[in-house]
Amino acid sequence: MSAEPIVYLNGEYLAASQASVSLADWGLHGVAVTEMTRTFGQRCFRLDDHLDRLNASADQLGIAVDLLRDDWHKITKTVVNHHAALVGETGELMVNHVISAGLNSMNTAPNHSGPTIYVRTFPLQFSRWAAKYQNGQHLVVPEMRQIPTECLNPRIKSRNRLHWYLADRQAREIDTDASALLLDLQGHLTETSAGNFFIVRENTILTPRHEATLGGISRMVVRDIAQFLGVSYEEQNITLPEALSADEVFTSSTGYCVLPVTKIDGQPIGDGQPGAVYQRILETWNMMAGLDIAAQAVEQSVVESQ
CATH class of the missing domain: 3.20.10.10 (D-amino Acid Aminotransferase, subunit A, domain 2)
Structure with a gap:
């Protein structure tokens, strides 16, 4: 098990420090949709509602995503469970789902087409709002x-x-x-x-x-x-x-x-x-x-x- 969080990126699970997207990705130009979901007791809260909105946003941009609901659940659970083991029993996470329009067609890498999809996690920063x-x-x-x-x-x-x-x-x-x-x-x-x-x-x-x-x-x-x-x-x-x-x-x-x-x-x-x-x-x-x-x-x- 990696001693750092993992990221799901276009079909692969990678150590967060090793994950990267192309400089030609449309996401760097803001052509991407996103969701943030938090955990309670290290379980995602209202995940399906967030996934519904994510897919609806992607549809509005005309981005075709071939992941099924079960796929999203499996990916999310894998990434969350890995990071949860690193933050300890009392830690909570934010889960970030992102879908971009993929690579700019004027500068497309030969080994990738379609949207860029990644799922990452990071610890909640409770100090931002505790008081x-x-x-x-x-x-x-x-x-x-x-x-x-x-x-x-x-x-x-x-x-x-x-x-x-x-x-x-x-x-x-x-x-x-x-x-x-x-x-x-x-x-x-x-x-x-x-x-x-x-x-x-x-x-x-x-x-x-x-x-x-x-x-x-x-x-x-x-x-x-x-x-x-x-x-x-x-x-x-x-x-x-x-x-x-x-x-x-x-x-x-x-x-x-x-x-x-x-x-x-x-x-x-x-x-x-x-x-x-x-x-x-x-x-x-x-x-x-x-x-x-x-x-x-x-x-x-x-x-x-x-």
């Missing part, structure tokens, strides 16, 4: 706007992160601890670079319309939990003033699951503390995951610092 479960996160609305749906279907989860990279840079010039929350061209809030956005008003969870944002897997979980808890859940256009006056604000994402937002553009949300609806969602997510998500993040962030 935010209790203290909340800060968001800033930058000058950068969401790419119009007429230009790029937001339901394609692509490797092209340029506008998000610039948006987060703009946000952190204002608040070094903030992430960007983008408006669309009509002035409606959309999403962050890593997750979906929600506000709570009169015990109703409101989230931007699915036509304008990525169909987040964690957003699906929030919707399912809301139904389980008997909390109203609606999609609608949300303006910045509506968010600033909300009872609560939170975001969802695969890595951290759900986090409260306590400031937007430097203004406190509600009483500036994580709200009751967020707490109920996190507690229910804990039951689904089979562990205390926030406590695990705090404990593992201590391990990371040692």
Whole structure:
């Protein structure tokens, strides 16, 4: 067994340090789709939902993939189990599935045609959000706007992160601890670079319309939990003033699951503390995951610092 993580790349399992793609690969130009799945107890959470979205994104780009669902499961399990043995029983992983359009036809290597497919893993970096479960996160609305749906279907989860990279840079010039929350061209809030956005008003969870944002897997979980808890859940256009006056604000994402937002553009949300609806969602997510998500993040962030 390799003493380092392995990567699946175009039909082979390779040591991560030995895996490489051609400089002619379309993925280097952003013509690739991707998924990030996390583990709980070193088992992938909602893997089939992520694979469904991955294949749907590939279809949107016209990329033909001949792997069946069982193939994806076998590949993922092999890569995850190998790395899990290296990080120890308490470690958790992020699993990255990527499909690119393959090699540029103007510079095609003679031994490869079709898409480039790889699956890799890396440890969750709990220290990025451990304190935010209790203290909340800060968001800033930058000058950068969401790419119009007429230009790029937001339901394609692509490797092209340029506008998000610039948006987060703009946000952190204002608040070094903030992430960007983008408006669309009509002035409606959309999403962050890593997750979906929600506000709570009169015990109703409101989230931007699915036509304008990525169909987040964690957003699906929030919707399912809301139904389980008997909390109203609606999609609608949300303006910045509506968010600033909300009872609560939170975001969802695969890595951290759900986090409260306590400031937007430097203004406190509600009483500036994580709200009751967020707490109920996190507690229910804990039951689904089979562990205390926030406590695990705090404990593992201590391990990371040692």
